[in-house]
Amino acid sequence: MSQKADIALIGLAVMGQNLILNMDSKGFIVCAYNRTIEKVTQFLNNEAKGSNVIGATSLQDMVSKLRIPRKIMLLVKAGSAVDEFINNLIPLLQPGDIIIDGGNSEYQDTARRCNELEVKGLLYVGSGVSGGEEGARYGPSLMPGGHHEAWKHIQPIFQSICAKADNEPCCEWVGEGGAGHFVKMVHNGIEYGDMQLICEAYDLMRNLGLTQSEMSKQFARWNSEELDSFLIEITRDILNYKNSEGELLLRIRDTAGQKGTGKWTAIAALQYGVPVTLIGEAVFSRCLSALKNERVEASKLLKGAATKPSVANLQNFLNHIKHALYCAKIVSYAQGFMLMREAAKENGWNLNYGGIALMWRGGCIIRSAFLGNIKEAFTRNPQLSNLLLDGFFKKAIESGQESWRQVVSHAFMWGIPVPALSSALSFYDGYRSEKLPANLLQAQRDFFGAHTYELLGQEGKFVHTNWTGTGGNVSASTYDA
Ligand code: NBP
Numbered sequence: 001m002s003q004k005a006d007i008a009l010i011g012l013a014v015m016g017q018n019l020i021l022n023m024d025s026k027g028f029i030v031c032a033y034n035r036t037i038e039k040v041t042q043f044l045n046n047e048a049k050g051s052n053v054i055g056a057t058s059l060q061d062m063v064s065k066l067r068i069p070r071k072i073m074l075l076v077k078a079g080s081a082v083d084e085f086i087n088n089l090i091p092l093l094q095p096g097d098i099i100i101d102g103g104n105s106e107y108q109d110t111a112r113r114c115n116e117l118e119v120k121g122l123l124y125v126g127s128g129v130s131g132g133e134e135g136a137r138y139g140p141s142l143m144p145g146g147h148h149e150a151w152k153h154i155q156p157i158f159q160s161i162c163a164k165a166d167n168e169p170c171c172e173w174v175g176e177g178g179a180g181h182f183v184k185m186v187h188n189g190i191e192y193g194d195m196q197l198i199c200e201a202y203d204l205m206r207n208l209g210l211t212q213s214e215m216s217k218q219f220a221r222w223n224s225e226e227l228d229s230f231l232i233e234i235t236r237d238i239l240n241y242k243n244s245e246g247e248l249l250l251r252i253r254d255t256a257g258q259k260g261t262g263k264w265t266a267i268a269a270l271q272y273g274v275p276v277t278l279i280g281e282a283v284f285s286r287c288l289s290a291l292k293n294e295r296v297e298a299s300k301l302l303k304g305a306a307t308k309p310s311v312a313n314l315q316n317f318l319n320h321i322k323h324a325l326y327c328a329k330i331v332s333y334a335q336g337f338m339l340m341r342e343a344a345k346e347n348g349w350n351l352n353y354g355g356i357a358l359m360w361r362g363g364c365i366i367r368s369a370f371l372g373n374i375k376e377a378f379t380r381n382p383q384l385s386n387l388l389l390d391g392f393f394k395k396a397i398e399s400g401q402e403s404w405r406q407v408v409s410h411a412f413m414w415g416i417p418v419p420a421l422s423s424a425l426s427f428y429d430g431y432r433s434e435k436l437p438a439n440l441l442q443a444q445r446d447f448f449g450a451h452t453y454e455l456l457g458q459e460g461k462f463v464h465t466n467w468t469g470t471g472g473n474v475s476a477s478t479y480d481a
Pocket of ligand 1: 010011012014015016035036039075076077078080081084101103104105128129131132133164292
């Protein structure tokens with residue numbers, strides 16, 4: 001009888017194929033399966049030729065080829081395909097077997113599946129996988145969560161195939177239920193934010209008349225400093241890219257699509273009541289970009305600022321842009337970690353924030369030197385309540401904030417949209433405000449809806465005032481504004 005496989009992988013599209021080849025290269029025996037069976041043979045005869053990968057012709061065949069406890073990883077389209085496979089696998093498995101979903105599933109679906117499988121004695125893991133095709137092949141960032149009992153069985157495979165940063169694996173157990181997919185969702189939201197910030201820096205530079213080659217040089221310089229990251233690096237290369245028709249970027253339509261994980265992050269932020277403003281703006285910016293036809297019409301009708309973009313000292317201003325980008329990025333990550341902290345509280349997850357920073361440090365799209373600084377912040381103080389309060393980041397914003405304010409105010413005067421840079425600055429100013437104008441909000445709500453208010457020094461005691469002398473003295477018990 002031939003050797004049994006260590007793991008089965010279902011879904012032979014780009015992610016599945018590359019993860020299989022990665023596992024194979026690390027010495028694990030993988031059994032490959034796909035809904036369209038012909039793709040298994042195609043894969044074995046082409047990409048996996050010469051490897052130890054084995055194929056299966058049916059789910060029964062696949063299950064019979066696995067070591068116990070069986071480990072089956074799904075890399076299929078998120079949604080009903082995952083449920084269909086789980087339902088078809090249940091009758092074929094034994095208690096203690098493990099199903100792993102490595103797709104971009106919604107974290108609440110993962111939590112539901114965890115509960116459903118627990119009743120049947122099966123272990124379920126929802127794992128974030130980041131890094132795209134190349135990451136999957138040579139070392140992704142992996143964010144597994146679900147039934148903790150599964151971790152000791154999958155840990156050797158996961159920590160062997162994942163990316164490494166400073167010799168540490170970019171994969172650690174995240175937490176119970178949907179925790180792994182939640183953290184992956186926030187990662188994707190942060191990716192949206194980073195990309196939007198870079199786009200705003202690019203927009204400012206091109207409005208100041210820089211050529212693509214000059215902008216590329218700026219990004220190259222920034223990539224050797226505190227902004228050192230994969231996204232800055234690829235932006236440098238995109239700006240430099242030319243084909244037979246010249247600079248490609250100039251010919252790309254200015255409308256961006258989305259697959260939904262950024263939107264999910266913004267929805268979760270609203271649901272948990274956490275002001276994740278920068279990612280929200282990044283999602284809305286993509287929505288605004290998609291209104292191309294409307295924007296073309298509006299551009300002919302609506303007047304903008306009277307002041308044309310220009311600066312006395314270009315080099316100085318470019319440095320201001322770098323600081324603005326860095327400060328706003330700090331706010332974005334601080335907001336993302338605030339969201340994870342609140343979700344952890346509500347879901348009973350014991351998240352290791354330094355460990356999460358390390359998981360994102362290598363392999364994934366937001367990989368950067370900056371994540372190393374975040375890891376260090378949580379190592380210094382594992383109980384850190386907000387990244388903005390860490391000494392390193394506090395100092396970074398102190399030294400960059402004048403530049404940040406210059407950039408945002410100039411952009412407003414020139415009529416250049418900078419939603420992410422500016423919303424981050426407003427958040428920063430709000431977060432550091434001892435007094436916000438919400439006293440007036442309380443008064444307004446009580447005035448028109450008898451919603452009551454709290455007096456300073458008497459927190460927790462809600463009172464109502466008859467502001468006009470004509471309303472009653474009864475306060476509202478329902479919340480409607
Ligand atoms: P896709 O998301 O394109 O999914 C293709 C796979 O899903 C194929 O195996 C296909 O089988 C299967 N499938 C579909 Br589509 N509908 C199905 C159904 N109703 N029942 C059973 N199988 C079905 O592949 P991918 O881009 O490799 O991504 C896989 C997962 O990883 C997704 O959740 C994705 O969001 C996530 N992810 C992707 C990336 C990336 O860079 N692409 C990065 C990180 C995470 P077939 O061959 O029979 O049609």
